[in-house]
Amino acid sequence: METNYLCRLESKTQIADGIYDFVVNAPEIAKNTVPGQFLHVLCSDKVFLRRPISICDAYEDKVRFIFEAKGEGTAELAKKQVGDNIDIMGPLGNCFVNGVYKKPVVIGGGIGVFPLFKLTKLLDNPEVFLGFRSKDRVVMEEEFSAVANTHISTDDGSYGYNGYAAAMLEEYLDNNKCDVIYSCGPTPMLRAVKKIAESRNIPCRVSLEQRMGCGIGACLVCSCETIFSGTNKYRRVCKDGPVFDSKEVNI
Ligand SMILES: Cc1cc2nc3c(=O)[nH]c(=O)nc-3n(C[C@H](O)[C@H](O)[C@H](O)COP(=O)(O)OP(=O)(O)OC[C@H]3O[C@@H](n4cnc5c(N)ncnc54)[C@H](O)[C@@H]3O)c2cc1C
Ligand code: FES
Missing domain, CATH: 2.40.30.10 (Translation factors)
Structure with a gap:
């Protein structure tokens, strides 16, 4: 209730x-x-x-x-x-975590970094990648760095890694093990993260943003098409999500 x-x-x-x-x-x-x-x-x-x-x-x-x-x-x-x-x-809504993983990676972009903070604090030794448009948009760097190994990127190269957070993630995965990815951010970033995770067979959980009405599963305003148990099915981001397995969503 x-x-x-x-x-x-x-x-x-x-x-x-x-x-x-x-x-x-x-x-x-x-x-x-x-x-x-x-x-x-x-x-x-x-x-x-x-x-x-x-x-x-x-x-x-x-x-x-x-x-x-x-x-x-x-x-x-x-x-x-x-x-x-x-x-x-x-x-x-639901929870990011749906299993126990030894080497978690967290990746967020822009306002999508906020829901990842509590998660990062609870995970065991996560590696964190946060992307922002430019240096003046970088937020929560110190707080994430205090609880996890944190890498910052900016799209315009004005601070940290020069480029997208997903590119930074890909370079990291070329040399390091990871057995789950948790992500929240703009759709192009989620799409890139989904592609990276699925090409490497890494389980990936993404948090979606959708316009909402009731927020409690009644109005269907937030419905999005998903692949659930092998068939296409509309599900509600507010009630069935906002976190989904990347393989279930068309982004
Ligand atoms: C599960 C969930 C968690 C969210 N968490 C955060 C958060 O922690 N911090 C934060 O700043 N924002 C968050 N958002 C986005 C936030 O809900 C929207 O920015 C807000 O509803 C916009 O309302 P508004 O009246 O200011 O703007 P509106 O006048 O309604 O819209 C302004 C602009 O924002 C866009 N917009 C509106 N709603 C959304 C939405 N749900 N997703 C994406 N774009 C939208 C519109 O298309 C328009 O371009 C979250 C959204 C969801 C679904
Ligand atoms: S916002 Fe009403 S069902 Fe999701």
Whole structure:
């Protein structure tokens, strides 16, 4: 049963241009969440539909989420001040991890790095690859580096590896073992990661982003075509995902 909670905004930090790091008081969500899950957030009374935002971290009675102010909903959310209450439904969706693997690799791009943080903290000795457009868009580098061996790339070469995170991953896999890949980011990156993983027979779990309505499996707005048990089947990103085996999705 999905529940919504009124959660007090405990801290608000702008970590890059248009990117906001929120910590809210949400004991029930913090206690029950697993890596990969998201929140469905009522951004303000002016915006009717909730917006999905991944859980970046959860500890004690706090939940942290980071978002880019893109359009009407997230721009309204960015106006919230410490002490305000935010109506949040969650935790929603499934878990990144569906087995025990010895050599995990985590790869994220842009705002897709946020749901990977809690996962990275829980995995045993993961190798992490994070890609950004340019140096001024690099976020959470220190935090990921504190918990895992972390490699940064920028598309324009202004910081770290010069090129896409997927290219950095491919070079790493040429010389190192890996027995599972977890990924979240823009579709072209996920497509490249899927191709790399499948060409090397490495199990791969990808988190998809889809526009959402209800967030709880009822409206079908978030349906996407998947290959499930050998046949094509529409599945709901909010309820059956957002994390899928790469072999199940057409991206
Ligand atoms: C499971 C899930 C987890 C997410 N986690 C995060 C997160 O941790 N941090 C974060 O910044 N964003 C995250 N997103 C994306 C976020 O939900 C959208 O950016 C947000 O809903 C846009 O709402 P808006 O009102 O600001 O923009 P709108 O005015 O609705 O749209 C602005 C622009 O964003 C695009 N857009 C809208 N919704 C989505 C979407 N769901 N996916 C991709 N593009 C979209 C639109 O096409 C448009 O170009 C997540 C999405 C999903 C489905
Ligand atoms: S958003 Fe309504 S079914 Fe997924």
